[in-house]
Amino acid sequence: MSSEIDSIRENRSITTFIPLILLVTVMLLIVVFNVKKERGPNVNNKNKVKHSSSPTTGHIAPDFTLPDIKGINVTLSELRGKVVLLNFWATWCVTCSEEMPAMEKLYQRFKNDNFEMLTVNIDKLGRSAVEPYMKKLELTFPVLLDPEGKISRMYQLTGVPETFIIGKDGVIVYKAIGPKEWSKEVWFNAFSTLINK
Numbered sequence: 001m002s003s004e005i006d007s008i009r010e011n012r013s014i015t016t017f018i019p020l021i022l023l024v025t026v027m028l029l030i031v032v033f034n035v036k037k038e039r040g041p042n043v044n045n046k047n048k049v050k051h052s053s054s055p056t057t058g059h060i061a062p063d064f065t066l067p068d069i070k071g072i073n074v075t076l077s078e079l080r081g082k083v084v085l086l087n088f089w090a091t092w093c094v095t096c097s098e099e100m101p102a103m104e105k106l107y108q109r110f111k112n113d114n115f116e117m118l119t120v121n122i123d124k125l126g127r128s129a130v131e132p133y134m135k136k137l138e139l140t141f142p143v144l145l146d147p148e149g150k151i152s153r154m155y156q157l158t159g160v161p162e163t164f165i166i167g168k169d170g171v172i173v174y175k176a177i178g179p180k181e182w183s184k185e186v187w188f189n190a191f192s193t194l195i196n197k
Contacts, residue, residue, distance in 0.1 A: 066144035084166040091133045099179035106182040107141040
């Protein structure tokens with residue numbers, strides 16, 4: 001009888017440790033993922049360039065042409081030779097609004113270098129929604145209009161904001177889902193490295 005009781009106690013001890021072990025494992029994975037996420041793009045990636053319909057790291061960015069808020073068409077492939085930050089956003093997106101001041105700082109820091117910032121607005125109202133928003137937040141970076149969502153579908157967005165960093169060769173070097181603090185030194189250093197490559 002005592003051996004049965006000891007066996008039950010032993011099983012209870014093991015079953016109380018299993019959830020604890022799982023919790024610790026999940027927490028470690030979260031920490032590792034978040035540390036990797038904030039490192040920025042791998043600017044030394046020398047993998048073979050891939051062509052794909054899915055816009056992911058290591059693939060050529062899908063080409064497109066969209067009008068800016070002045071009505072002038074901008075084509076992504078014409079920016080080869082420059083590092084491009086391609087950001088998708090909307091005026092109704094709270095996290096997009098939080099990200100905008102840092103994007104403006106990044107733009108001001110690198111706008112005179114081999115760098116271009118293209119932000120693609122997906123508001124259905126287009127220019128009439130974007131212009132007052134840009135004026136209110138004192139934003140000066142280029143905005144392209146995609147009110148039908150054609151380019152956002154091409155880039156298979158999961159939501160906004162979503163950002164692609166594209167190297168001088170047209171290859172996507174980093175994809176960010178959600179807002180980033182683009183004015184942090186880690187991002188300035190990453191863009192400097194890409195621009196001077």
